[in-house]
Amino acid sequence: MTRKERVAIIGVGHVGATSAYALMLRALFSEIVLLDSDAALARAEAADLSDANAMARPARIWSGDYAEAADARIAVVTAGAVTHGAQSRLSVTAESAAIVAPCVEQLMLAGFRGVLLVAANPVDLMAMVAYRASGLPASQVIGTGTLLDSSRLRQTLAALLDVAPDAIEGLVLGEHGDSEVVAYSGVRVGGLTLEAFAAGRAAPDRGLVADQVRDAGYRIVQGKGYTSFGIATAIVRICEAIVRNERTVLPVSTLLRGEYGISDIFMSLPCLIGIDGVAEVLTPALSDDETRDLRASAETLRRSFAAAGLAAGGP
Numbered sequence: 384m385t386r387k388e389r390v391a392i393i394g395v396g397h398v399g400a401t402s403a404y405a406l407m408l409r410a411l412f413s414e415i416v417l418l419d420s421d422a423a424l425a426r427a428e429a430a431d432l433s434d435a436n437a438m439a440r441p442a443r444i445w446s447g448d449y450a451e452a453a454d455a456r457i458a459v460v461t462a463g464a465v466t467h468g469a470q471s472r473l474s475v476t477a478e479s480a481a482i483v484a485p486c487v488e489q490l491m492l493a494g495f496r497g498v499l500l501v502a503a504n505p506v507d508l509m510a511m512v513a514y515r516a517s518g519l520p521a522s523q524v525i526g527t528g529t530l531l532d533s534s535r536l537r538q539t540l541a542a543l544l545d546v547a548p549d550a551i552e553g554l555v556l557g558e559h560g561d562s563e564v565v566a567y568s569g570v571r572v573g574g575l576t577l578e579a580f581a582a583g584r585a586a587p588d589r590g591l592v593a594d595q596v597r598d599a600g601y602r603i604v605q606g607k608g609y610t611s612f613g614i615a616t617a618i619v620r621i622c623e624a625i626v627r628n629e630r631t632v633l634p635v636s637t638l639l640r641g642e643y644g645i646s647d648i649f650m651s652l653p654c655l656i657g658i659d660g661v662a663e664v665l666t667p668a669l670s671d672d673e674t675r676d677l678r679a680s681a682e683t684l685r686r687s688f689a690a691a692g693l694a695a696g697g698p
């Protein structure tokens with residue numbers, strides 16, 4: 384029996400601790416249990432968050448064990464290998480899988496039945512690893528995917544077009560990483576296509592915008608050593624959609640089963656999110672180039688999975 388008011392965060396480094404803080408401020412859960420292989424770190428983060436909590440809305444925040452995490456409605460997996468400088472996310476596939484798989488196995492052994500939300504990178508492959516290690520239905524395993532990249536796209540276009548980001552509808556699909564695909568054919572500003580809205584203004588350079596969106600994470604990592612606020616906010620947004628059974632549509636990483644001819648790999652498409660996770664995977668009309676690039680993105684992921692020795696059944 385999951386406790387709908389409890390969230391578990393596995394790995395409380397930069398991403399996990401920032402997510403815990405953001406979840407606390409949003410008051411989505413009344414219980415936040417933190418786990419980390421560095422138990423002293425988890426205790427310290429729980430104590431620090433509890434201090435802040437006294438000035439926010441009350442939640443019980445503590446460093447716990449897998450038995451306590453198993454009761455959670457959502458378990459967020461941020462324990463994973465980190466990248467440095469210009470190192471690609473895919474380059475740490477094997478290292479990250481060796482962290483994610485045992486975490487998920489322990490969680491399942493303790494009886495977890497909720498939704499697994501994976502943020503560890505490379506997030507699409509780690510969601511696949513978590514799916515295999517968990518034995519959960521695919522709908523209950525979600526990677527944060529390109530929700531963050533889509534937010535970066537909207538932010539970048541908004542700045543160029545001088546409108547608010549929420550006036551822009553736009554999706555980045557595929558891998559959360561170098562092979563990601565900006566679905567320009569579906570970008571709308573107040574219902575207008577990008578061309579129609581930009582008529583009479585300086586039109587954004589599509590290639591340049593895609594480069595900026597793709598490289599945003601690298602630039603942040605080069606400057607501060609890690610990223611935290613954007614991904615933590617994406618984690619909060621997905622948790623919120625689940626807990627409130629919103630049935631909203633978010634671009635997140637999910638198991639594909641034939642969409643655009645792609646199967647047996649996790650990557651991002653727009654997903655209908657409800658109380659049990661992914662209720663439906665949507666397949667918006669894409670241009671031929673976008674479809675081709677999406678398939679290429681799936682192949683990139685598949686190759687990395689195999690190269691890390693994970694294709695034949697996982698670590």
Ligand SMILES: NC(=O)c1ccc[n+]([C@@H]2O[C@H](COP(=O)([O-])OP(=O)(O)OC[C@H]3O[C@@H](n4cnc5c(N)ncnc54)[C@H](O)[C@@H]3O)[C@@H](O)[C@H]2O)c1
Nearest residue numbers: 394395396397398419420462463464502503504506609614
């Ligand atoms: N999906 C995204 O968009 C996105 C964005 C930013 C970071 N990330 C990824 O999130 C992960 C975490 O990044 P970070 O900056 O917080 O790293 P970090 O090193 O600060 O934190 C990782 C934490 O995991 C803990 N950990 C390691 N092995 C563990 C285990 N077996 N059990 C429990 N805890 C364990 C470590 O002690 C550490 O506290 C990385 O893989 C990173 O690439 C993903």
